[in-house]
Amino acid sequence: MKVMIIGCGRVGALTAAELDRRGEKVTVVDDDARAFGRLPTTFGGVTVRGTGTDEDVLRGAGAELSDVLMALTEGDNRNALAAQLGKHTFGIPRVIAKINDPLRAQAYRSLGLETICRTSMLSDALVTAAIEGAGATEFVEEPTAEPLRGGPAHDSPAHQEARGAIQAEEEDA
Amino acid sequence: MYVVVIGGGTVGFYLTRELLAAGHEVVIIEEDPHRAREIADELGSIVVANDGCEGRYQGEAGMARADVVAAVTGDDAVNLAACQVAKMRFNVPRAIARVNNPKHEHLFRQLAIDETISPTRTILGVIEHGIPVHDLLHLTELEGGELQIVEAHLTDDSPVIGKELREVDLPTGTTLAVLIRDEHAIPTRPETRLRTGDRLLAVTSGEHEDELRGLLIGE
Numbered sequence: 001m002k003v004m005i006i007g008c009g010r011v012g013a014l015t016a017a018e019l020d021r022r023g024e025k026v027t028v029v030d031d032d033a034r035a036f037g038r039l040p041t042t043f044g045g046v047t048v049r050g051t052g053t054d055e056d057v058l059r060g061a062g063a064e065l066s067d068v069l070m071a072l073t074e075g076d077n078r079n080a081l082a083a084q085l086g087k088h089t090f091g092i093p094r095v096i097a098k099i100n101d102p103l104r105a106q107a108y109r110s111l112g113l114e115t116i117c118r119t120s121m122l123s124d125a126l127v128t129a130a131i132e133g134a135g136a137t138e139f140v141e142e143p144t145a146e147p148l149r150g151g152p153a154h155d156s157p158a159h160q161e162a163r164g165a166i167q168a169e170e171e172d173a
Numbered sequence: 174m175y176v177v178v179i180g181g182g183t184v185g186f187y188l189t190r191e192l193l194a195a196g197h198e199v200v201i202i203e204e205d206p207h208r209a210r211e212i213a214d215e216l217g218s219i220v221v222a223n224d225g226c227e228g229r230y231q232g233e234a235g236m237a238r239a240d241v242v243a244a245v246t247g248d249d250a251v252n253l254a255a256c257q258v259a260k261m262r263f264n265v266p267r268a269i270a271r272v273n274n275p276k277h278e279h280l281f282r283q284l285a286i287d288e289t290i291s292p293t294r295t296i297l298g299v300i301e302h303g304i305p306v307h308d309l310l311h312l313t314e315l316e317g318g319e320l321q322i323v324e325a326h327l328t329d330d331s332p333v334i335g336k337e338l339r340e341v342d343l344p345t346g347t348t349l350a351v352l353i354r355d356e357h358a359i360p361t362r363p364e365t366r367l368r369t370g371d372r373l374l375a376v377t378s379g380e381h382e383d384e385l386r387g388l389l390i391g392e
Contacts, residue, residue, distance in 0.1 A: 053250055055276045077226055077250035081277075084253075088283050103228055104254070107261050111284075 001025065004066040004092075006052035006082045007073030011098065013038035015072065020045045027061050053081045055089060063090040071097045076104060083113050177202065177239045177265075179225035179255040180246030181212050184271065188245060189216060200234040226254040228262045236263040245271040253277075256286050279318050309386050312374070320378055322350070325389040327371045332391050339363035341388065344381035350374045 001024050005016050008030035017040050020026045026045030029052045030036065036047045050057035052073065063069065069086035071079035076099045083097035096114040099105035105115040125139040134140040174197045178189050181203030192199045193216065201216075202225035203209040209222035223230040225244070236242065242259040244252035249272060256268040270286045272278050275294040282289060301310055309323040327334060333341050338361055343349065349361045353372040359365070367373075377385050 054274065055280075075250065077248070077254040080257075081250040081253050084284060085280060089280055101227070104226070104258065107228075107258065110261070111257070 001068065002062070002066045003027070004029065004058070004061060004063060004069045004086070006030075006069070006071045006079070007098075008032075008035035008038055008047070009072065009074055010038065012070075012072040015070065016045060017043055027066075029057065029061050053078055053085065055085060058082075058085060058090065063092065066090070066092050067094065068092065069095045071095070073098075076101055080104075080108055080113070083108075084111075087113065174198070174240045175235065175238060176200075176241045176243060177231070177234050177236055177259070179242065179244040179252070180271075181205075181208050181220070182245070182247055184245045186212060186215075188243065189219070193219075202230060202234050226251060226258055228258050231255075231259055231263060236265060239263070239265050241265070241267045241269065243269045243271075247273060249273050249277050253281060253284065253286070256281075257284065260285055282317050308390065309382065315376070318379075320376055321382065322374060322376055323382065323385070325373045325375065325385075327367060327369060327373065327389065329369050330391050331367075331369075331389060332387075333367050333389055334369055336367055337363065338365045338367070341367075343375075343388070344377065344384040347375055347377040347381055347385055350376055 003019050003024050003026050005012050005026065005028045008016065008028050012028060012030070013035070016026050016028045020043050027048060028036065028039070028045060029048045029050060031049065031051050033049045039047070048057070048061040050061070052058070052071065063086060066086070069083065069092045071082040073079055073082070079097040079099060083095040086092040086095040094114065096116060097108060098118065099108055099115045100118050102117050102120050105117040105120070108115050121139070125137045128137045129140040134142050176192055176197055176199045178185050178199060178201040181201055185201060185203070189199050189201045189212070200219050200221060201212060202221045202223060203212060204222070204224050206222045209220045213220045221230055221234045225231065236259055239259070242256060242265045244255040246252055252270040252272070256270050259265040260268050267287050269288045269290065270281055272281060272289045272291040273293065275291045275297070278289045278291055278294070309325055312322040312324055314321055338349065351358050351374045352361050352365060353374070354368070354370070373389060375385060
């Protein structure tokens with residue numbers, strides 16, 4: 001499957017890296033070449049420096065042959081434009097736009113775009129976690145250790161242990 | 174008429190000022206609070222200082238009773254989003270978008286933006302008219318871009334020089350509209366013989382443009 005990702009921010013880079021790891025053909029477009037630094041060194045996909053809302057840039061990056069386009073920049077408007085270019089100009093079968101304003105996300109869905117809304121996802125997960133506990137949602141993660149109780153934090157066994165480890169390391173050095 | 178202008182840059186500001194002078198009712202939405210204050214100082218309290226793509230602020234600007242929305246920022250993504258929100262949530266009858274990248278025009282029309290204005294294309298057109306070109310000039314688009322009115326300037330190299338119009342085998346769906354000779358428009362008759370310097374205006378579709386170019390201008 002050929003996937004085109006617009007925007008190499010935290011979300012774009014993580015999504016690109018994971019799809020690449022799973023063997024999909026990934027192309028990432030960002031207008032700032034430094035953004036590609038967020039990709040792991042093992043990333044085997046293609047990076048294209050250019051404006052993700054420019055028809056020529058998208059065509060050059062292979063939009064016509066893409067199976068999926070994901071618009072994941074920080075701007076709702078830019079994502080909506082890139083997604084609609086993908087859908088209407090290039091006929092990409094699936095386009096997903098990250099739209100952080102829930103009302104606008106709803107409007108774009110009525111125009112045939114798939115949307116992902118960080119605000120709704122977070123609030124859904126948090127409401128579930130509040131009512132049913134963190135275990136009820138895969139997005140809110142349980143703590144990895146028991147909270148420190150009784151006495152000042154630096155006297156706790158966990159803290160003593162950590163301090164011991166640091167001292168041992170300093171002595172080694 | 175009640176007009177909502179999105180974007181208080183140079184274009185938005187002067188557009189609003191001219192509309193007010195012409196007696197229209199206008200509200201302008203400008204996101205930058207500093208710029209919004211400047212506009213309010215000059216034009217009065219007709220400024221909503223907020224994001225013009227958000228339904229809430231469009232509502233505040235009275236979009237529900239607007240006759241026209243004109244999105245004229247320097248950012249095509251904003252102009253498209255603002256027009257789409259105005260159309261979808263407020264059913265504004267006419268949405269006009271400034272299009273900075275001329276290649277977006279077709280997409281915007283496809284997405285129910287009623288009218289697009291591309292300064293880039295306009296200036297390009299003026300420049301192309303000022304210098305001799307060996308190509309078809311695009312004058313305007315019809316039927317949402319399906320049909321085009323183009324102009325061919327015939328030079329000595331044109332394959333049709335000396336031919337009568339009835340001998341010119343036009344591509345399917347292409348019509349010659351008018352012939353301009355010595356600054357006069359003359360009707361296209363079958364017996365009209367083509368000369369160097371003639372300008373032909375034709376209506377054609379995108380797919381037959383190349384064929385028409387080869388026929389009238391040559392390779």
